[in-house]
Amino acid sequence: MIVSPSLLSADFARFGEECAFMQSCSADWLHIDVMDGHFVPNITLGAPVVKAIRGYSDLPFDVHLMISEPLKYVKDFAQAGADIICFHAECDSDIKQTIDKIHSLGCKAGLALKPATPASEALKYKDDLDMILVMTVEPGFGGQSFMDDMLPKLEEISRACEGSSMYIQVDGGIDENTVGKVRAAGANVCVAGSAVFKAEDPAKMIELLKSEN
Numbered sequence: 001m002i003v004s005p006s007l008l009s010a011d012f013a014r015f016g017e018e019c020a021f022m023q024s025c026s027a028d029w030l031h032i033d034v035m036d037g038h039f040v041p042n043i044t045l046g047a048p049v050v051k052a053i054r055g056y057s058d059l060p061f062d063v064h065l066m067i068s069e070p071l072k073y074v075k076d077f078a079q080a081g082a083d084i085i086c087f088h089a090e091c092d093s094d095i096k097q098t099i100d101k102i103h104s105l106g107c108k109a110g111l112a113l114k115p116a117t118p119a120s121e122a123l124k125y126k127d128d129l130d131m132i133l134v135m136t137v138e139p140g141f142g143g144q145s146f147m148d149d150m151l152p153k154l155e156e157i158s159r160a161c162e163g164s165s166m167y168i169q170v171d172g173g174i175d176e177n178t179v180g181k182v183r184a185a186g187a188n189v190c191v192a193g194s195a196v197f198k199a200e201d202p203a204k205m206i207e208l209l210k211s212e213n
């Protein structure tokens with residue numbers, strides 16, 4: 001299991017140091033949540049912030065775009081230092097064009113699904129994608145409860161991608177109690193915000209998420 005701590009739960013006043021700290025805790029990737037106040041009812045940060053923290057860690061930056069028009073902004077995030085750019089199937093941009101644009105910028109491309117969106121909306125692009133993100137909460141906020149009813153969708157996606165190098169990522173409510181379920185359903189990348197940042201010992205929590213069955 002690849003563990004990608006969500007910086008949404010980090011101390012924003014010490015953002016750079018938090019990236020370096022996660023690396024020292026053996027995080028695999030860093031998950032950066034970008035929200036525009038339109039696609040989701042919350043606003044977080046943009047490409048200049050990604051650029052500002054890039055120098056604090058050499059871990060892959062896993063940028064989760066919860067924005068209405070990703071095609072307009074993927075270039076900014078690629079230039080700011082993103083390695084993986086994931087956007088939503090429910091957005092207003094052309095999906096194929098956005099995937100192609102992300103690849104042309106030298107990044108890996110991911111497609112995310114809100115809880116109500118069926119697996120088929122990602123699977124129809126599977127040959128072009130590097131990652132599919134199954135949201136296990138409604139996007140917008142950290143600290144919500146894991147939705148068990150997303151497990152069949154996760155299983156369907158894992159089955160369809162069997163034998164491929166697809167990253168199958170889950171995001172929302174992942175902790176020591178839920179990671180085993182998503183692992184069993186085929187997830188190979190987990191995002192964890194509050195579980196890692198609010199842990200007494202974040203390094204231990206990351207280790208646990210990596211190994212928990």
Ligand code: DX5
Pocket residue numbers: 006007008009031033064137138139140141142143144171172173174191192193194195
């Ligand atoms: C929610 C974000 C998540 C969030 C997860 O919209 O996409 O990445 O930070 O937070 P936890 O792990 O606390 O549910």
Ligand code: ZN
Pocket residue numbers: 006031032033064171191
């Ligand atoms: Zn996220």
